[in-house]
Amino acid sequence: MATPQPDRPTYTAEAIPSDVNNSVFLGNPVIDNLVSCMVAMSAEMWSTKRRMKVLEAVLAQSGISPDKIEKFVPSDAQTAQWTAERDRYIELVMGPLANQGYKKFATDFDKR
Amino acid sequence: MIARRQFLGAAAAAVALVKTSTAQAAVADAVGGLPALPAGLPRGADGRLARMATLDLESLQDFTLGFRLMHSKAIKKASMEAFDRLLEREGIDPATPMSAQQVASLVELDPAITITSRSWLANQQITWKTLRDHFHQYSDHYLSEMEAADRAGPGTLELSPRMVIPDYTRHEIHIQPGGYVGDPFAGHIYHYGTNSFYISVIGHNEQDQIHKATAGRLPLPADGKVRRILDMGCGIGQMTAALKERFPDAEVWGVDVGGPMVRYAHMRAQRLGIGANFAQRLSEDTKFPDNYFDLVTSYIMHHELPASATRSVVDEARRVTRPGGVYYPIDFNSAGTMAPPRAMFGLWWDHRWNNEVWSLEYHGLNFTDEIAARGFSIVKNATAALPGFGIRHAIKQA
Numbered sequence: 001m002a003t004p005q006p007d008r009p010t011y012t013a014e015a016i017p018s019d020v021n022n023s024v025f026l027g028n029p030v031i032d033n034l035v036s037c038m039v040a041m042s043a044e045m046w047s048t049k050r051r052m053k054v055l056e057a058v059l060a061q062s063g064i065s066p067d068k069i070e071k072f073v074p075s076d077a078q079t080a081q082w083t084a085e086r087d088r089y090i091e092l093v094m095g096p097l098a099n100q101g102y103k104k105f106a107t108d109f110d111k112r
Numbered sequence: 113m114i115a116r117r118q119f120l121g122a123a124a125a126a127v128a129l130v131k132t133s134t135a136q137a138a139v140a141d142a143v144g145g146l147p148a149l150p151a152g153l154p155r156g157a158d159g160r161l162a163r164m165a166t167l168d169l170e171s172l173q174d175f176t177l178g179f180r181l182m183h184s185k186a187i188k189k190a191s192m193e194a195f196d197r198l199l200e201r202e203g204i205d206p207a208t209p210m211s212a213q214q215v216a217s218l219v220e221l222d223p224a225i226t227i228t229s230r231s232w233l234a235n236q237q238i239t240w241k242t243l244r245d246h247f248h249q250y251s252d253h254y255l256s257e258m259e260a261a262d263r264a265g266p267g268t269l270e271l272s273p274r275m276v277i278p279d280y281t282r283h284e285i286h287i288q289p290g291g292y293v294g295d296p297f298a299g300h301i302y303h304y305g306t307n308s309f310y311i312s313v314i315g316h317n318e319q320d321q322i323h324k325a326t327a328g329r330l331p332l333p334a335d336g337k338v339r340r341i342l343d344m345g346c347g348i349g350q351m352t353a354a355l356k357e358r359f360p361d362a363e364v365w366g367v368d369v370g371g372p373m374v375r376y377a378h379m380r381a382q383r384l385g386i387g388a389n390f391a392q393r394l395s396e397d398t399k400f401p402d403n404y405f406d407l408v409t410s411y412i413m414h415h416e417l418p419a420s421a422t423r424s425v426v427d428e429a430r431r432v433t434r435p436g437g438v439y440y441p442i443d444f445n446s447a448g449t450m451a452p453p454r455a456m457f458g459l460w461w462d463h464r465w466n467n468e469v470w471s472l473e474y475h476g477l478n479f480t481d482e483i484a485a486r487g488f489s490i491v492k493n494a495t496a497a498l499p500g501f502g503i504r505h506a507i508k509q510a
Contacts, residue, residue, distance in 0.1 A: 013294060020287050
């Protein structure tokens, strides 16, 4: 596990990773990955819907009209920030497509 | 939120909120202003629990909790029905005990069962990943918070950067990235991640309700004297803090192998004004003097240990508990190595896929007998400190 600030003590030790991303539950690792994508997509969709609910509530309290939102033009800084956020979003949702599954659900059961 | 506040009592929540906010302000002053979080953050506290640092993170965790609740009600139910059909198809008696190996080979590639596993794990991974990503994104801020708290009181913190970390502790329990030893923010991640576990399995614990109730049920020595208490494998110190709150005049210690865990435990207790002491030490080698403690406990630790370590920890508990003192380790009932198929499926699955690496070894032990064989008397008809879990109320023999 990477230490974010190597010059500052973090009192960590190397962990032994789980093999969950190398495991095939559904007969085809691609299907496993797609299920993971679907769950992640659902999480992000709910996060967005929930933020919209908060926004709508706050805007209504503040008397801001829907028209003002439709005509908003982001600044360069906002565009850059939102691009970085988009990339994080895509990595979360589509990242599992890169998992390399090869272990069977049960019979590749390492003795521990 | 409203329901929980009602559950706690609005007045109690308001008092706790003021305490936490004051403590947060004190930490900020102590470091002369922390590295910046995004505008508008932090977002305050809900009683004893700092609100998740961003609305998006809170919403993602809200989703994984909701998915977990739905999963246990609908998807897992469907999976168990498929498991019952599988038993019937294979002509297996659902009441005859079977081994973990037998159940593992039975469930391979039944898609109605395995979709349950993959979807649950995907959700669990999102729980951990989104938390980890946040704390690492703002690592400067969160490291500074811990650095400011490391030497602050009440309570003390001992970290041991040169300590040899046993391999058996390095696993990613519950598939938490980095486990309890490998991530600088293991305590932060564990705290927020396990709240959804509590809500879906035992009950709300955002205000340490479960730990406080459990600490409140722990039995006292016959002479009633509780001057020193040890919480072995204390993790983020929820039980340790609850014990200090129950016994404010006692010297209370929590030890854990995970440096980031005890570091978070100390920071959290310090912010709450709870003077518990934390040390990065092994539960099988606590460094305390013989006969030092009146009460020794642990909270759901032993199923994370190999059998050999469990025996060593009980030996250490006997060494540091005073004659007549109470040893009450809280953990699951021992299930044995053979169980009816449904029960064994759950045990095996938790071990294999929730990465409870040592849980089958734990269940293979008769934990109560192991305690009784090491100089403790077991109290018969004792009270459960945590209902639904094993009852092991032991007294050190003179």
